[in-house]
Amino acid sequence: MEAQEREPVAAGDTILRTDGLVRKFGEFTATDHVDLEIERGEFRSIIGPNGAGKTTLFNLISGALPVTDGTIYFDGEDITGLSPQQRVRRGIGRSFQISNVFGGLSVRENVRLAAQSVHRDEYNIVESLFKTTDKYERMNERTDRILERVGLDDIAEEEADVLAYGDRRRLEIGVVLATDPDLVLFDEPTAGMSVEETQGTIDLIEDVLVDQTLMLIEHDIELVMELSDNITVLNRGEILAEGTPEEVANNQAVQDAYLGGMVE
Ligand code: ADP
Ligand code: MG
Numbered sequence: 001m002e003a004q005e006r007e008p009v010a011a012g013d014t015i016l017r018t019d020g021l022v023r024k025f026g027e028f029t030a031t032d033h034v035d036l037e038i039e040r041g042e043f044r045s046i047i048g049p050n051g052a053g054k055t056t057l058f059n060l061i062s063g064a065l066p067v068t069d070g071t072i073y074f075d076g077e078d079i080t081g082l083s084p085q086q087r088v089r090r091g092i093g094r095s096f097q098i099s100n101v102f103g104g105l106s107v108r109e110n111v112r113l114a115a116q117s118v119h120r121d122e123y124n125i126v127e128s129l130f131k132t133t134d135k136y137e138r139m140n141e142r143t144d145r146i147l148e149r150v151g152l153d154d155i156a157e158e159e160a161d162v163l164a165y166g167d168r169r170r171l172e173i174g175v176v177l178a179t180d181p182d183l184v185l186f187d188e189p190t191a192g193m194s195v196e197e198t199q200g201t202i203d204l205i206e207d208v209l210v211d212q213t214l215m216l217i218e219h220d221i222e223l224v225m226e227l228s229d230n231i232t233v234l235n236r237g238e239i240l241a242e243g244t245p246e247e248v249a250n251n252q253a254v255q256d257a258y259l260g261g262m263v264e
Helices: 054-062 084-090 107-118 125-130 134-149 165-178 195-208 221-227 245-249 252-262
Strands: 014-025 028-039 043-047 069-074 092-095 183-187 213-217 230-235 238-243
Touching: 014 054, 014 213, 028 054, 028 213, 028 238, 043 054, 043 221, 054 092, 054 183, 054 213, 084 092, 084 107, 092 165, 107 134, 107 165, 134 165, 165 195, 195 221, 221 245, 230 245, 230 252, 238 245, 238 252
Parallel strands: 043 213, 043 230, 092 183, 183 213
Antiparallel strands: 014 028, 014 069, 230 238
């Protein structure tokens, strides 16, 4: 894997903005007027107690759920009404809780399928029958590059079903990368993992997705403190606090409502 570092965040270059985002389930408000502003290249973590509305927020951003009220801007454009697939094509990727890997297909096929799914204009099956070389080769080269990047080039022909645990994680990240995202949402990617698996997965995300803006929901507070540029704390659907890890750790409301009960 090539060693690359994440660039410092470019201030004033907003990739994602939510404006008064509301999501209700019946009378219950799961997302309560959330205003977010994520800078391009930022590593933003979302934390908060169970039921705070973290997953709902990601569902609104990815389009898995329609908003009740409010607006979502991506790259300065209103994407509130777009389908999940349209958002993927705009550059919003998502991983882990929604499994994106087909067990019966090989590692290579999984990555190429994901790449093709967002590049319909550049590549389509019918056209490729007549113009065999160019686009087909470009897609293959792109697939090879991604396999190399996630360290799966040696086992590209293996069936996804039989992969070892860590390789499966690599493939999931490869599949996200293949959709060419600018922003990637990770909802508790390390849920159920051991300490080593957790660290390995986070390292992999950081190593592979150096050019992407990352939003991470993660319960391991130490990890969040260490990795994030900024942290948003959600509580009962509302933003309770936001800032650098240090600012959030020192925030009295956060300590009272959340960290106090979680960290000795
Ligand atoms: P978190 O990810 O922070 O644990 P969620 O976003 O999953 O929280 O849920 C926030 C609240 O919204 C919870 O009280 C949950 O029960 C409720 N909720 C989430 N999804 C639905 C749904 N589809 N229907 C009804 N209530 C829901
Ligand atoms: Mg959740």
